[in-house]
Amino acid sequence: MERIAVGMLGLGNVGSGVAHLLGQCGDRIAVRSGKRVDLKWAVVRDPAKSRDVDLAGVRLVTDARRVIEDPEVGVVIEAMGGTDPALSLILEALAAGKDVVTANKALLAEHGPQVFAQARKYGRAIAFEGSVGGGIPIIQALGVSLAANQVQSLAAIVNGTCNFILSAMTQDGLTYDVALRQAQELGYAEADPTLDVDGSDTAHKLAILAQLAFGASVKTAQIAREGIDRLQLADLKYAAELGYAIKLLALAKLSDSGLELRVAPTLVKKGTPLAEVRGPYNAIRVVGDAVGDTFFYGRGAGMMPTASAVVGDLIDVVVGRAALTSRALNLWPEAAPAPRLSSAAQVRSRYYLRFTIADRPGVLAALAQALGAHAISIASVIQHDPGDDAPADSPVPLVIMTHSAVEAELTAALAEIDRLDVVRAPSICLGVEE
Amino acid sequence: MERIAVGMLGLGNVGSGVAHLLGQCGDRIAVRSGKRVDLKWAVVRDPAKSRDVDLAGVRLVTDARRVIEDPEVGVVIEAMGGTDPALSLILEALAAGKDVVTANKALLAEHGPQVFAQARKYGRAIAFEGSVGGGIPIIQALGVSLAANQVQSLAAIVNGTCNFILSAMTQDGLTYDVALRQAQELGYAEADPTLDVDGSDTAHKLAILAQLAFGASVKTAQIAREGIDRLQLADLKYAAELGYAIKLLALAKLSDSGLELRVAPTLVKKGTPLAEVRGPYNAIRVVGDAVGDTFFYGRGAGMMPTASAVVGDLIDVVVGRAALTSRALNLWPEAAPAPRLSSAAQVRSRYYLRFTIADRPGVLAALAQALGAHAISIASVIQHDPGDDAPADSPVPLVIMTHSAVEAELTAALAEIDRLDVVRAPSICLGVEE
Incomplete structure (x- = not known):
């Protein structure tokens, strides 16, 4: 039986999982x-470090060039993360005639054009199932299985840290800070969680999904992005009262006005599959013109789920399919036309609004008038009686769910409302995904 | 650009959908x-019949051999359904050097060994994504994406007719007969729904899934099978009271005692993804040793969702991937060892039991004793007060949920219980899927 030597760059969480799985499933790979x-x-920083995984027969080195220059090596797995030196090593590996498997979403989102141009130049394959949704085969689904469809929309929960935090806030009534600490204690959040909670990681993944589903070469910076770090528990509670969960969604929608891409905490109707995604799980809803709505769910991160995707990719490369897919998909083509992105002005959605207002006669009328002047109609209102004990004229929350409205109009209305002297704090606005 | 001629056998629901999609997405296929x-x-029965789909440039013929003998044709799509003449035409097409795309689950389940042996003999590809789960890419997921995993279990809702009927019974409180009529009126059930409601169709699909996930060549007849046609509304209501939905599941579980395969109406905990699958949708939960639990959801049947899968397969064939997958997967290999199937005696599950008993002192004790004698312990009981107006000694329902029990023990206990003179009707027993 033909043997293929593999070199792995990095032996952290994902790398160890891959090494473990390769040790376990060699026969399965041979059969398949x-x-x-x-x-x-x-390739590791410290070859002497003790490790949990059985590495019999694996040569640990610090110098990646040993691997890239080894003519026996057919496939390089990049499991370092980050851009430097991962990017230059991937480019060198491709130039040396190796196929590459990577789960590095930030690298693909930011440097996709360069990486895929290099792969084309040297006729090599790049497989990256692990880059979005961990073990969920969403890359294969969008790139291959649903290829007969024009994807019309995507809505995805692709950051397990955020979903864990939001689930803990919703189920246990924790504030953001407490829920984040719990996530950190359980290993679902990094010591510095910024890239997860500010939506950057989700935006990276959306850039990759947008390339696959719409052929849209967008930079992460082009994606409107809001994280969960300023989300207040009160809004999760009001949303629940209205029958919604709040999820950090990556959203992509194709319409006559172009492609809308955004990352934002969004209200999702309870009972729908996306709303029921709990804890660190990920899920992606894809609507295609032929297939209708489909939904993919699983563990979006972690050692073994990501290793499952990476080793699946490795099999795909070894069988020769990945090369055909890489060629057929022609991702991040050179000289691709810039995608026509919808401007916020054109986007329509229902919106959840929370105002902090003085508890005085006429305030609701003033707000409703400002909304009405911008053609925004009100679907439902929550204002709870503050009780007789509340000090007179104390600020109270007023929650409004709108019917479908144009975002530019809403922004203008909110600017006017926030200038009213009965409004005591900046208004909160979240989109609603049906 | 190279051109590939395709011949289609059959132009019914799925065939028309494929023709429509091919007419629409030619550019997309060319790009991909x-x-x-x-x-x-x-190939049609009546070329003169008027049809809804644009067939400009398509030659309609009654004789399939015209297609199979055309050297220009590279791919044959079998969209006739049934076994005769679909089986012999597929075998002839493969012998004539054509790759084959089919969504014919009954044919693959019953004649898989013959079809795949022929494909191997002539070095051709067979693609069959549409055979299970309609537009849901579960074949690709099991065959390719999750290839690094040993699948540990599958639980699948793969018959939209049954799921529609069960949803209507649950949500609207309809009896089975009324729900079936509604499904027929809405086009979700055939005039003769037997193969759907008796679980045969689900068993065919499970045979295919078992081959892909476990390499188990099983005949449909080897799969223990129960349909929904004798399910009573009362059991859906008691299940709901206990926090469960009832779904017709295809179940496959690997354990030390072998592979358990069965099709049965099963209680599924509300709030879990499978329980929330409504109407004609399909879903498959796959648990793999590396990836953990994953879940795939979408439209399991219908013209365009199935066409999405068939045209996706066609692209896979044209790109050349399907040939590699067919070879690598080596499905239904000749001289495959018979799979070690678990016998019911070894299977463990929790069970839902409903007894119809005389409303007399000591009856619950007699039942509990019979269960206890077979090491079956009771998790919960529902017995509602029949009210003072009920005639004395009239039969009343008693519902028991057991802890995990061995099926053989349960069967023995139920046989004893059904012989008790206080028991007025055969007991009802349904499995519970956690």
Whole structure:
């Protein structure tokens, strides 16, 4: 049986999972691919460090060039994360004639054009199932299985940290800060969670999904992005009262006005599959013109789920499918026309609004008038009686759910409302996904 | 650009959907595959019949051999359904050097070994994403994306007719007969719904899934099968009271005692993804040793969702991936060892039991004793007060949910219980899926 030597760059969480799985499922890979895969090299910072995974037969080195220059190596798995030195090593590996498997979403989102141009130049394959949704095969679904469809929309929960925090806030009534600490204690959030909670990680993944589903080469910076770090528990509670959960969604919608891309905490109707995604799980809803709505769910991160995707990719590469897919998909093509992105002015949605107002006669009328002047009609209102004990003229919350409205009009209305002297705090506005 | 001629056998619901999609998405296929796909032939019973779909450029013929003997044709799409003449035409098409795309689950479940042996003999590809779960890419997921995993269990709702009927019974309190009529009126059930409601269709799909996930070549007849046609509304109501929905599940579980395969109406905890699958939708939960639990959801049948899968397969064939997958997967290999199937005696589950008993002192004790004698312990009981107006000694329902029990023990206990003179009707027993 033909043997294929594999070199792995990095032996952290994902790398260790891959090494473990390769140790376990060599026979399975042989059956499925007709080839023996040997993990020959692993590039690490400290070869002497003790590790939990069985690395018999694997040569640990610090110098990645040993791997890239080894003519026996057919596939390089990049499991370092980050851009430097991952990007230059991937480019070198491709130039040296190796196929590359990576789960590095930030790298693909930011440097996709360069990486895929290099792969084309040297006729190599890049497989990256692990980059979005961990073990959920969403890359394969969008790139291959649903290829007969024009995707019309995507709505995705692709950051397990955020989903864990939002689930804990919703189910246990924790504030954001307490829920974040719990996530950190359980290993679902990093010590510095910024890239997760500010929506950057979700935006990276959306950039990759947008390329696959719409052929849209967008930079992460082009994606309107809001995180969960300023989300207040009160809004999760009012949303629940209205029958909604709040999820950090990556949203992509194709319409006559172009492609709308955004990352934002969004209200999702309870009982729909997306709303029921709990804890660190991920899920992606894809609507295609032929298939209708589909939904993919699973563990979006973690050692073994991501390793499942990486080793699945490795099999795909070894069988020779990945090369055909890479060629057929022609991702991040050179000289691609800039995608026509919808401007916020054109986007329509229902909106959840929360105002902090003085508890005085006429205030609701003033707000309703400002909304009405911008053609925004009100679907429902929550204002609870503050009780007789509340000090007179103390600020009270007023929650309004609108019917479908144009975002530009809403922004203008909110600016006017926030200038009213009966309004005591900046208004809160969240989109609603049906 | 290279052109590939396609011949289609059958132009019913799925065939028309495929013709429509091919007419619409020719450019998309060209972009994704680098080739032009022309639907050259469609084999129909009556070429003169008027049809809703644009068939410009398609030659309608009654004789399938015209298609199979056309050297220009590279791919044959079988969209006739049934076994005769679909089986012999597929075998002839493969022998004539054509790749084959089919969504014919009954044919694959019953004649998989013959079809795949023929494909191997002539070095051709067979693609069959549409055979299970309509537009949901579960074949690709099990065959390719999750290939690094040993699948541990599958639980699938793969018959939209049954799921529609069960949803209507649950949500609207309809009896089975009324819900079936509603399904027929809405086009979700055939005039003769037998193969759907008796679980045969689900068993066919499970046979295919078992081959993909476990390499188990099982005949449909080897799969323990129960349909929904004898399900009573009362059991859906008691299940709901206990916090469960009832779904017709295809179940496959790997354990030390072998592979358990069964099709049965099963209690599924509300709030879990499977329980929330409504109407004609399908869903498949796959648990893999590396990936953990994953869940795939979408429209499981219908013209365009199935066409989405068939045209996706066609692209896969044209790109050349399907040939590699067919070879690598080596499905239904000749001389495959018989799978080690678990016998019911070894299967463990929680069970939902409903007894119809005389409303007399000591009856619950007699039942509990019979269960206890077989090491079956009771998790919860529902017995509602029949009210003072009920005639003395009239039969009343008693519902018991057990803890995990061995099926053989349960069967023995139920046989004893059904012989008690206080028991007025055969007991009802349904499994519970956690």
